[in-house]
Amino acid sequence: MNKDRLLLKDGTEIVLDAGASLGALQVTLASREDMLAVWGKLTDANLAQAQILNGSGLVVGNYNNLLLVSETSTVAADGAIHTIFNVREKTAEERRLEALEEGQEVQDGAIEELAGMMGGGE
Secondary structure: OOOOEEEEOOOOEEEOOOOOEOOEEEEEEOOHHHHHHHHHHOOHHHHOEEEEEOOOOOEEEEEEOEEEEEEEEEEOOOOOEEEEEEEEEOOHHHHHHHHHHHHHHHHHHHHHHHHHHHHHOO
């Protein structure tokens, strides 16, 4: 039986255990290293756009602006790692704050560039 998958913006596919939901993405991996590799893929950039695909490959959920909230792992007797990644959509306030911070970075860069031109002309 094919399992559901989480498709990240960079094309990474993460196989989900049965019963997974956005707030509790359940995965089982062979080792801690495999779990850390999956965890490392759950970046802001990769979670900016994500999809849940069912076992047949059909899109059952499209998401934007996701945020990794927490991770909980347990080790099974056979050494497999069972992990639950708690993911949620960013709030409107969080998205506005990010846009404000990005705008401030652009403004700061423009000010530095202008100051460099003013200082270089003397």
